[in-house]
Amino acid sequence: MQQVKAVVAKAMGEPVSIETINVPEPGPGEAVVKIQACGVCHTDLHYREGGINDEFPFLLGHEASGIVEAVGDGVTDVEPGDFVILNWRAVCGECRACKRGEPQYCFATHNAKQKMTLEDGTELSPALGIGAFAEKTLVAAGQCTKVDPKARPAAAGLLGCGVMAGLGAAINTGGATRGRSVAVIGCGGVGVAAVAGAVLSGASPVIAVDIDPRKLDAAKNAGATHTVDSSQADPVEQIKQICAEVYPGAEGADIVVEAVGRPETWKQAFYARDLAGTVVLVGVPTPDMKLPELPLIDVFGRGGALKSSWYGDCLPSRDFPMLIDLYQRGRLDLDAFVSEEIGLDEVEQAFAKMHDGNVLRSVVVF
Template sequence: MPTVVKGVISRTKNAPTELVDIVIPDPGANDVVVKVSTCGVCHTDLAYATGGINDEYPFLLGHEAAGIVESVGDAVTHVEVGDYVVLNWRAVCGECRACKRGRPWYCFNTFNASAPMTLTDGTELSPALGIGAFAEKTLVHEGQCTKVDEAADPAVACLLGCGVMAGLGAAMNTGNVGRGDSVAVIGCGGVGDAAIAGAKLAGATTIIAVDRDPNKLVWATELGATHTIDASAIEDVAEAVKELTGGFGADVVIDAVGRPETYKTAFYARDLAGVVVLVGVPTPEMRLEMPLVDFFSHGGALKSSWYGDCLPERDFPMLIDLFLQGRLPLDKFVTERIGIDGIDAAFKAMEEGRVLRSVVEL
């Protein structure tokens, strides 16, 4: 029988969120109903609410979630009732051209639930990133569930569902940071600080945090930065990075902001043949103008990182194990724990730079 639970929706562009009754249908053959334990408040949720993604309102917000599998469809083999899982929005299909070429982190046909969740009047909801987890329960495809060690605090584990994984993966997967490398990270919010933590875990010896907010630079230091640059206090951040790397520039520069000016800084802050990783998400109207000869003369690689180029089944359990071993301080990303009625206040705190992550506990 369909279940009615409480969930947070964005009904129209820029309107306050609403806590309403939503209907969870019975799971289809490959679907799973998950009782949500925790869900991080991500900037992507705010982008949905403000019209930055698309206009398919109403949205069921929330996507960085951990919970317990409550019921499964007849054909589900990937998880069982009672499993402790982190939800992901890259449930690889195994059949698209990216998967068949051995690049499943670029899967172009990821799975979602077979039926929509709705309002009580039957209005279909668009779940954020195919998940919709600011709710007591949610419906997803079995491939969107990754089983992890149940010893991990759900408020910590859930953050791998999006932002923290994006930053860790930008360093470890896309940037391929290695032992002894120098790394600069521009923008030290949740994603940027996760990139710093990933660079440290990968063995980087010089890790430079760049931001305009002194508090964020403090957080970055706690997560592994060896040097900090206050971008509000100097004119040329790229030169400052070079001064800290023997005059050469960093081996890997990660732009966790995603603006033309920060990307240009990242480009010129890297060593010759260094790597630039763009993980901050630009908006469609942004344009970049640079001399083409500079792209030729610098060499190296310019990469974009989608979801940290992760494979949830490979990466989530490994990163949780590293956390439980005390080798990856994922708990430091949890700034506050809030109730499901605190989403708008959490959005404001995020916009003002007062939190790395607010986590909803249900």
């Protein structure tokens, strides 16, 4: 058992606090990781606000990289000293999805079996089964993906959630590739990552939509060929017009990624796609939100696909090393997503900056 400092949300809506927590020695199939960097993701704020569940207290943080310190019995894929990115999908290898060769859709992903606790023994609920706003954390060994140790920890860790979600929504779920057009509605961290993924795939045009000029600038820096300020113009008509200029006869984008998670913007995405086009929902809605009312004939008549993208349909063991290699070769600018590096005691301020739209990612660096 080790004691380390960590960020804990004790009650719904209350500011987070720095607490001393107990981290058990790893049991079979588990690993203890010394955290080097962890991004401040909107999901952590959802946990603090009770938007995920009410299993307080939460050990926050999940978008992380670090060094494996110790492993339990039966662990063979990683060993002490390995530089890893943490993921929240340790696949089982036994479910129907795994056995049919699609482990990215594993139905039985798992986390560490042992619980980390407060000093008084109160069990903690780690965010997404990770809990990485901590000097060290306990995870299932399958949540550790070994990557090139020369990668900058603050940038590499962002693949653990938001950047992977956006890249994967465009490439894995949407099928972006050369000869196809992509529009991204909502240009926060995930949306800008979707833009970067579309550019990486060779798609063109790549159209970024938002109401915040700062976010549109970030999307443009990520390679968007066009930007649309939807507070000033109808984004559906703008997307159609841009695509028709490149591909005469097009009635929208081949792939529209909705990275906001609201019925209004999902409806825009639906009507902004070309015939037989694809809508990808990667923005996270709240439980009370419903699909907007649509004439069923429109759903039928436009063809194509309406998809949701969970974690960018990624397989960490496949995708993380590849993307780190692209980063190391200068083809994927992960550094651009790191708006600032902060200390463990600045997480609450980072939540406020997130609300104000001032950052793509604040990253806690240990």
